Amino acid sequence: MNHYKSIFLAIALAAAHVVATAQDNIRTYPLEVTFNKTSSLIFPTIIKNVDRGSKDLLAQKAKGMGNVLQVKAGRIRFPETSLTVITADGVLHQFTVNYVDEPKTLNFQMPAEQGNDNVKPIVFENDMTEDDFNRYAEFILSSRKSMRFQQTGKYKVALALKSIFIKDNTIFFHLRGKNTSNINYTIDFLRFYIRDNKKVNRTASQEVEVKPFFVNATPVEIKGKSINDWVFAVDKFTIPDAKHLVVEMFEHNGGRHLALSISNRTLVKARALP
Numbered sequence: 001m002n003h004y005k006s007i008f009l010a011i012a013l014a015a016a017h018v019v020a021t022a023q024d025n026i027r028t029y030p031l032e033v034t035f036n037k038t039s040s041l042i043f044p045t046i047i048k049n050v051d052r053g054s055k056d057l058l059a060q061k062a063k064g065m066g067n068v069l070q071v072k073a074g075r076i077r078f079p080e081t082s083l084t085v086i087t088a089d090g091v092l093h094q095f096t097v098n099y100v101d102e103p104k105t106l107n108f109q110m111p112a113e114q115g116n117d118n119v120k121p122i123v124f125e126n127d128m129t130e131d132d133f134n135r136y137a138e139f140i141l142s143s144r145k146s147m148r149f150q151q152t153g154k155y156k157v158a159l160a161l162k163s164i165f166i167k168d169n170t171i172f173f174h175l176r177g178k179n180t181s182n183i184n185y186t187i188d189f190l191r192f193y194i195r196d197n198k199k200v201n202r203t204a205s206q207e208v209e210v211k212p213f214f215v216n217a218t219p220v221e222i223k224g225k226s227i228n229d230w231v232f233a234v235d236k237f238t239i240p241d242a243k244h245l246v247v248e249m250f251e252h253n254g255g256r257h258l259a260l261s262i263s264n265r266t267l268v269k270a271r272a273l274p
Contacts, residue, residue, distance in 0.1 A: 029110075031083065031095040032103040033057065033073045039103060041069040044112040045130045046088040046214050053082035057097055063189040066215050073099050088214055089130040128170065130214075136273055137216035137231040140165055140174050145271060152260045156181035157222070159249050159258040162229070164266070167273040169236040175247065175260075176229050179222040187219045188252035192234065197242050210234050210245065219249070239264035 033039050046066040050059055056078035062068035069085060076099070083095040093110060140163060151160035162174040173192075179185045192210040214233035222228050239245055245262040 026092060026094055028094045028096055029108075031071070031097045031108070032100045032105075033071055033097060034100060034103055035073045035076050037103065037106060038070050038072045039106045039108070041071065041085070041108045041110060043067045043069070043085065043087050043093070043110045044089070045091075046133075047085060048088050048213055049086040051084040053084075053097070054078060057081055057083060059083065063191075066212070066218060071097075087130075088133065128167070133214045133233055134216065136165070136167060136172060136233075137214075139273065140172055140231050141216075141229055150260065150262065150266065152258050153178075154258060155256045157185050157251075157256045157258065159247065159260050161247070161260060161262060161266075164270040165273045166236065166270040170233050171236055171267075171270060172273070173232045173234070173247075174229065175232065176227060177219070177222045177249070178227045179224055182224040184224050185222040185256060186252040186254070187221060188250040190219045190247070190249045192232070192245065192247055194239055194243050194245055197244055210237065239267060 031039070031041075040062065044067070047061055047069055050061075050069065052059055056074045057071060058074045059069055059071045062070050067087075071083065078099050081097050083097050085093040085095075087093065143163065145163065151158050153159070156179065158176075158178045158180075160176045160178065162176050164174070165172040177185070177187075192212065194208045194210060196206070212232040212234050216231045217228075219228070219230055244264070245267065247260040247262065249258045249260075251257060
């Protein structure tokens with residue numbers, strides 16, 4: 001019996017050593033933040049998950065930029081804390097965060113980890129990686145299986161839903177922006193949310209945001225006389241009764257704001273990706 005206990009203990013210690021070694025191989029970056037300035041972390045791929053070690057650290061994705069995280073101090077001179085970011089390529093990025101009055105820099109370009117053999121990609125619940133998402137996006141963009149166009153437009157700018165696909169627990173939306181004017185359309189933001197079909201008053205309607213975790217190309221601008229296509233990926237969902245999905249696109253310093261409505265009847269027509 002003691003012999004088996006010794007073998008079990010040896011295996012347990014070996015496993016612990018492997019885990020500790022893997023953790024040690026994850027590089028931790030120093031990060032300085034302050035109260036009245038925002039720092040931007042630019043990652044090589046889309047941000048999947050963010051975990052703050054303290055509520056004193058504020059963090060949010062930049063509007064319309066799936067790979068940019070904005071961080072700042074929630075209060076002056078908070079104690080050292082941590083920040084963990086997981087990106088869609090399965091890489092875990094760790095930071096040790098300290099408050100300073102004047103950070104040395106406000107913009108951080110995170111390096112790609114592809115050449116580091118010590119970095120082990122994290123497997124997401126849907127087992128899809130950044131390469132998988134890009135491959136599916138290419139298939140969707142090249143697919144001729146488009147649904148009947150749903151579109152909205154204003155002043156020679158239109159936003160259209162071309163198709164919806166599903167793979168496991170992920171829904172893909174193929175959107176098209178078209179600008180037939182000579183004036184470039186600079187996108188302030190593009191967002192998805194669920195809202196009531198009818199608004200009784202301002203407080204009666206609740207909006208529930210649907211956050212894409214992948215987009216094949218960040219929507220920035222639709223140049224005059226041009227067309228842009230985007231594929232967005234979101235976690236699987238359905239729309240409750242008496243509600244609908246809205247895709248909203250606002251023009252920066254302009255008035256050509258568009259809102260495209262998508263019903264549950266349209267959503268459930270999503271085609272399966274091979």
